[in-house]
Amino acid sequence: MTDFFKGLSQVKFEGPQSRSPLAYRHYNKDEMIAGKRMEDHIRPAIAYWHTFAQEGGDPFGGRTFDRPWFDKGLEGAKLKAEVAFEFFDLIDVPFFAFHDVDVAPEGATLDESNKNLRVIGDIIGQKMQQSGKKLLWGTANLFSNRRYMAGAATNPDPEVFAYAAGQVKAVLELTHELGGENYVLWGGREGYETLLNTKIGQEQDQMARFLTLVIEHAEKIGFTGQILIEPKPQEPSKHQYDYDVATVYGFLQKYGLEKKVKCNIEVGHAFLAGHSFEHELAVASSLGMLGSVDANRNDLQSGWDTDHFPNNAGEMALAFYYILKQGGLGKGGFNFDAKVRRQSLDAADLLHGHVLGLDTLARGLKGAVALIEDGEFDKLLDDRYAGWDNGLGQDILGGKLSLADIAAKVQADGINPQPRSGRQEYLENLVNRFV
């Protein structure tokens, strides 16, 4: 045992009335709800980067955190892995997720980087076996190194594409080896800083090629997890091609990949794209594209990616509504792509952040289940569209009538429809009743 979390013990469920400073009040992993353990609904994961690699810097100030593994190369990476698995145990969460550069230091060449990754990958593999912890997903960091400043797959220089390909190959294979259930691509630099030096069509072709190569390689090595794209509208780039779910869907279709890839939807990214979180989930679900979730929240007044821990149970209830309606996230889960604030210097703060997040998710889940079990919400929705289930509605949707047919029918039948209340306030009350 390291002494990083000295004095802190495993967080337990103690119920809403608990007076402990550090306890789960709502998240009770073994509680059965809607036929499953709560943990199996949520499938929560710890993000290696935010929790262990984040330094507390921001654009106007440097590192505030003082972690004993910083600036210590491979030895630091080993210590970091020790602490990480201690944390997984303390917070009592079954999954984690990582980028290559979170777990192992980059080398001067791809070869050297991959060697480092292999060393730490083996350690992580052993720890997983010992602890029973699982990998929700792996991913390659194709945005921090200066070589990627103008994109990885979409770089004007094909050698950068090649380097990125080499990097992804290694991480995808490690992910597979570790039993990872998903592989994620987030294209933070796949976009542009200025249109003035950018060929959008060319770059999209490159991006599609890259994605195709990854899918083919995954199939070749027998990886049966989900391939996920994580949409984000901008930041670090001025514009990113994976803007939101709808944009990603259009891109995938253009290149015939829409059956091979799903989305990993992040709360804060939805917000930055001008959408509610539930919107992105509803859209993705309706397109068969809802694969996994990056749980966090964005500060409502900040125009950049803040990655706060979720604290709004109502928002999460709507999220779980769409997830439950599609039968759950399958191989996906809720990865905490959330970080403690740069002023949250203490080891305990890492626990408080995740407790906040898990209790919020648990409340959301319970609310959604209650809403669905009550039944009135869904009934109202079905009633509203009932007209489309037969008669005129089915004739139209079924393609039986031409525009002229329909127009003739309006005239013949004197159709002059009167609006009906949308009942929004009643529905909002109904949702609040269960959250």
Add this chain to the structure above:
Amino acid sequence: MTDFFKGLSQVKFEGPQSRSPLAYRHYNKDEMIAGKRMEDHIRPAIAYWHTFAQEGGDPFGGRTFDRPWFDKGLEGAKLKAEVAFEFFDLIDVPFFAFHDVDVAPEGATLDESNKNLRVIGDIIGQKMQQSGKKLLWGTANLFSNRRYMAGAATNPDPEVFAYAAGQVKAVLELTHELGGENYVLWGGREGYETLLNTKIGQEQDQMARFLTLVIEHAEKIGFTGQILIEPKPQEPSKHQYDYDVATVYGFLQKYGLEKKVKCNIEVGHAFLAGHSFEHELAVASSLGMLGSVDANRNDLQSGWDTDHFPNNAGEMALAFYYILKQGGLGKGGFNFDAKVRRQSLDAADLLHGHVLGLDTLARGLKGAVALIEDGEFDKLLDDRYAGWDNGLGQDILGGKLSLADIAAKVQADGINPQPRSGRQEYLENLVNRFV
């Protein structure tokens, strides 16, 4: 002649040094530039709604304009048509565009509305013949009447869909009859006010059905103009399905319509969707979807659709760059979807607004032509991506190499790419040199 524009005469090109309060300083319709008359590049159109039907109201105040044709039913509509064609002549612009309800009053039934439309349609047809003015596009207003409060094609009530179909049939046919070169669909209510009462997937199926019916009817009646969707992210709805170009593209592909429809891109709608105008044009052009433009600007500090007249020549130069690179707008044009402010009460203000817009477009066009003719801008762009034209780049794009092949190549060749300057500041200087 009516006396609405009493004292005002046709606006003429007088050059940048003119001291007249009302003159074109840059827009010179017959000036040849890049092989075409300026007017033939821009193909400007007057929007009937903003120019003749707008009342000057806003959410906190009612009508400020005092037009003699308001509240006068069909007689008012006739007077309005008189004034409209006088305006087209005064401002010396070849095209106009309209919604059904702009030109003719709605009746109590679809039948009655269509009769009114027929009466005014005939008058407009005669005036077009006399004046040589042309119809850039027609469209049906499927959003103002309360029957459409929950959508037209996407309404939960199929009778509303039917009514809308009847309305579009009439306007599409009138557009065809008048020689309209495009037909536009803007789905201001095709979206939702709250997800709580909305089935997104169901509504998108309805919307696709509607669009398909329109396309089929257009083909049946021999309409060879462009069918255009006008993207807008929100307002009046909280969320609209035609959010932006990329979203529209995904929707069209899903239903196999991407070859049948293009986009009419509005400056202010791009801004409200979190994009620059040039972004939307570049995306649309790269997808073969750039059909026409709604020229205006959005106030940069207002979070709603302001429809100011364009005043930024630099922005328009970038727009024309993409338009010229794709060989122009074809049957499309620049429709002034712009309105004078509600404090701009005078008839002369209508002229000043359009002069501002046309002079801005003319400066933009000239800037773009100069930028292209200079050649350095395009050369820099081509040079930046030159690596993709052969060797490794072509092997990758051409599908010759698998992920493993590429990774092996990185190792074998010791590929370790160094970044090159993106030269953004130089490019911005270069653009400003010509604007």
Add this chain to the structure above:
Amino acid sequence: MTDFFKGLSQVKFEGPQSRSPLAYRHYNKDEMIAGKRMEDHIRPAIAYWHTFAQEGGDPFGGRTFDRPWFDKGLEGAKLKAEVAFEFFDLIDVPFFAFHDVDVAPEGATLDESNKNLRVIGDIIGQKMQQSGKKLLWGTANLFSNRRYMAGAATNPDPEVFAYAAGQVKAVLELTHELGGENYVLWGGREGYETLLNTKIGQEQDQMARFLTLVIEHAEKIGFTGQILIEPKPQEPSKHQYDYDVATVYGFLQKYGLEKKVKCNIEVGHAFLAGHSFEHELAVASSLGMLGSVDANRNDLQSGWDTDHFPNNAGEMALAFYYILKQGGLGKGGFNFDAKVRRQSLDAADLLHGHVLGLDTLARGLKGAVALIEDGEFDKLLDDRYAGWDNGLGQDILGGKLSLADIAAKVQADGINPQPRSGRQEYLENLVNRFV
């Protein structure tokens, strides 16, 4: 009794487990909490405009509501008053608020308008006596009529200022007569549409003069209620001078009025100004300027004023925290400046909206009381700043040390402070524990 609310009966508190479609689940007006009846903490008010005068229009569509009092002049206004007091009873709320034009139709002249106002004012007075309902505040609508399109007090035309003065005099006097506890000024047109035609300094002088006249008149007639300014950053104007609390404070100080006026803070206006609601309350409270609240919420994705009913108990808990810490709102209260959506056509929707709002406020109030009574939150806050209570902190704040003294002390004492955790995640957990 009118039949507007036919079939609906008074909304009662039934507790969280109630299955009734229409009941208070949290708002229990007579429940004692923190030493007062819940109603006396919240002092809720119904906004006459949104509830009875709103037509359901938006910038892209007209009226959707079908109220029997619309378009019926003074007779309609009488019917509206009947329905209003029926509603106050059904929803069981003690206060209401109004603009002159909400209750009585405008006439062709100020005189005529004031006569109408007098007629309806008398009726309202009688109904107040009969029902025991009270007036939270009155206000004059100085923004809807076209005469105010360029401002009321800040109009370039002094006659418009004069007209506005006459209007305010009448409403202020009626407010006083009806025992109104506050008088509100919201300057929706006191700003500009374009700086190009605006003299900011001149307009601010006019605005200060107007406010001074109102204050003097209030004193003269013995009105002892609060005079409140309601900040809003924009809409309908591009920019409004009462941008936010801090801006209003600077304006008041410049003209020596900061002791005479407080703020009426609206949730949605805070959001549109780039602030959280609790920020505006905290700022106002720290300046002694927190007078009253306009309860609503803004849609998080819409860039305009949406006036939804509040549904976020967590947000309201933070609001009540600041209110309770300053000893309550005094003569102020929570006015529901919230409207049912334009698709919410039914009379019942008006009740559902207000129930949503009141239950949300009740949950917020209870959460804030629990947070304060628990004590840890305030203790942490006090501890964090404890260094300022004595020693160096007091020497600095007390003005005992010059810059040079302090610098010398840093050197002499080797001061080299180490940061301490800000504990944000723990605090967020703590708040969520009580909400």
Add this chain to the structure above:
Amino acid sequence: MTDFFKGLSQVKFEGPQSRSPLAYRHYNKDEMIAGKRMEDHIRPAIAYWHTFAQEGGDPFGGRTFDRPWFDKGLEGAKLKAEVAFEFFDLIDVPFFAFHDVDVAPEGATLDESNKNLRVIGDIIGQKMQQSGKKLLWGTANLFSNRRYMAGAATNPDPEVFAYAAGQVKAVLELTHELGGENYVLWGGREGYETLLNTKIGQEQDQMARFLTLVIEHAEKIGFTGQILIEPKPQEPSKHQYDYDVATVYGFLQKYGLEKKVKCNIEVGHAFLAGHSFEHELAVASSLGMLGSVDANRNDLQSGWDTDHFPNNAGEMALAFYYILKQGGLGKGGFNFDAKVRRQSLDAADLLHGHVLGLDTLARGLKGAVALIEDGEFDKLLDDRYAGWDNGLGQDILGGKLSLADIAAKVQADGINPQPRSGRQEYLENLVNRFV
């Protein structure tokens, strides 16, 4: 001479038709305009931080720039100073501005930092004498070091306040010694990350005390330059107390400091606060608070501080309009708080960025002078408000009439004002005529 700018020579004015890649096309420092040399109007300054200390990092990636002075401590700082003065000469700009940490490395203690600052300060002083370059302003970086993570003056720990005081004392004195014409305070951490751990009133008292100490010290040492606050709404903090000009003004008044301090207004900060740049200038000027400008632009689609070089001559023309109307900036100037993009790796990019900025400013200045000299714009503005210059307007503003007097007058004279056109489109045309 260092070889950093090898191959680059001094940028010269060559006029708009120049084909050189690197030349001033509009900025001609000695050109007389409106009675002064262009350079004396603009008083341009180079920001030491962006131009020499920026590393090209962003929240998702590290350093991209490869400067020979990075990571080299005091020796690096000397080399940096060499290069800086070479740049001032190459770009031919008379002023510069700096933070302490830009020019000299921080030490482990305040003492050590100040010693480093002294060493480099002396070198800079010599170089200023040799070159004739001048210091527009100095400032202390009270935000990057982790000790300031929770604020400097507003820190909960008075020792941090003390440390900051010691730091400012040193920089203020050096600024004075070097003949600096202004001293700037930008409070990037004077705000909060979460209200939950913040006492706003307490922090504002601290901030006012700090400012007072600085003012007193400046007076004591005989510094006669301007003390400037630079407003910014947020970033790095969630909320900063110096939100915008109006907020700063209220703060200064509260503590009786409004005569002692002016504002340094940054284009991008205005935008992030929801204002146009010209708005902030107009407000500041009307309050006597317009002291200096930080010239840049914010990307219109990015929600964070992007510090692009200015490229919009129209925006700058409106800025110069307000500056010229108040008789210029006095001791202030235009500091380029702008940075080359992180992909702009080359030394030449630093020149291109500043050329873009200076040419844009020169065009703006010329446009504003032409607009003013033409006279019509100001005449229209004066005419619009002419009613306030006598008669009723003067009686109202002069305080001769009470509210009751005015109301009586409206009735007696039958005042019923009719709105007049605001002529916005004409005014926009007029401005464009000169830009």
